[in-house]
Amino acid sequence: MTGKQFTSVWIREPRKATGPGRSRQEIVRAAVEMLDEQGLGGLSMRKLGAKLSAGATSLYWYVANKDELLELAYDEVWAEMTVPDPGRVGWRDSASALAHSMRQVILRHPWSADLIGSMPALGPHAMGVADRTRKMFKAAGFTGLDIDFANATLTAYVFGMTIPEIAWNTAMGERGYDADEMRAAVARAAAGHPDLLERINMDTHDDPQAMREMCFDFGLVSMLDGLERRLAT
Amino acid sequence: MTGKQFTSVWIREPRKATGPGRSRQEIVRAAVEMLDEQGLGGLSMRKLGAKLSAGATSLYWYVANKDELLELAYDEVWAEMTVPDPGRVGWRDSASALAHSMRQVILRHPWSADLIGSMPALGPHAMGVADRTRKMFKAAGFTGLDIDFANATLTAYVFGMTIPEIAWNTAMGERGYDADEMRAAVARAAAGHPDLLERINMDTHDDPQAMREMCFDFGLVSMLDGLERRLAT
């Protein structure tokens, strides 16, 4: 083992807490709050320092750099995901509940969507979720590599469905459109594609929220059906 | 129609080209090149200007701001995705080919993964792809909302599988690890979760590339199975 030394947030000991608002935990908590309110671009070390009544550079005593802080905040998100015990209900209900939980958590912390593509989730909470979901698929009857393939498939579906949903939401927010204005915008963009326009002009836009949940459920059920089939053979 | 005026990159006429290296198209092309080489963080207006032997702020004549430039570059990525004609082969092969194409394109332009969660794909090329895939699912036999649900499900799967893959790749690249060092890192992170370690220590890591493709295919087949079942009822 003479290779490069492995260093990571998750290995290095955090500094001990002294006063309130000065421990690594407090900093991460404040960062998450700020991210929830102002998004990824709204978090700056100076502003975060101000929020904690501290100098901007004081934070660097507890945290190596901003990326590391984001890694810590990201893992905090994983802590909110609930993996039901597959023993009590069937694995399908269990997987379904996990999927919905993941979606809700990401929607609650939209900035985390940007991190999914930037840093692997290696924090303790993420690992806990991975461990429990793995146990879940194992209990479902998957074996060998299929355990992890099924696992990856489920989380991929949730991520892939939710991440663009967030792009949609933030685009609406930034431009200040409501749902109707947004629809008009995409209609303009879809000009020349009659098929797409047919979809956009469907009279199903009364409740876009419910609509998206229907879509999510459709895909989720399909995907679980597919996994179940895999299980039968 | 007295509401806010809709403005977007896709509506406003681009400036006409004059010299080489000065049209909007040339700028976008150079931006894509730069993004491919240096990633999202490696693109700055000043560096892009220098690459085109232009002042940094000259670009603002052709492009409103950096976000708009990214939107244009993003759409260029969509142009590379190929949607096979479902008439020649079955819809399953067609969907499968599309999925693989999308994955490859995103892996080729890893920076696009970050944009999926930031801006909806409303450019002409993205719309073209959406239109063709919609036709594909229609031809497959889906009707009404199910057309778009199935469509969303497929792209969600591809995105969700590919985006974390990119996070993995860039993390390896930035820290300068090879596959083995990375595996050691996650093993360290997974300490205390015997189940996870069992997976990590499997002797299947000879070719991580092939491994990921196996995983992708497993999920893809499952997901298409699930959609097919939807079709039967």
Add this chain to the structure above:
DNA sequence: GCGGATCTCGTACAGTGTTCGAGTACACTC
């Protein structure tokens, strides 16, 4: 009281996106 460790933070640097306005170059009319 005296180290030594722990912790704070002002200053500074290199970089960012973007605005503004002055300047240039070219095409077209008289």
Add this chain to the structure above:
DNA sequence: GAGTGTACTCGAACACTGTACGAGATCCGC
């Protein structure tokens, strides 16, 4: 050719950003 207007370039400046550095402060054990 002179004049005029439009298309285009870009240097300077502004308000930010993350972070390295090092000087000071505070506290604890002796």
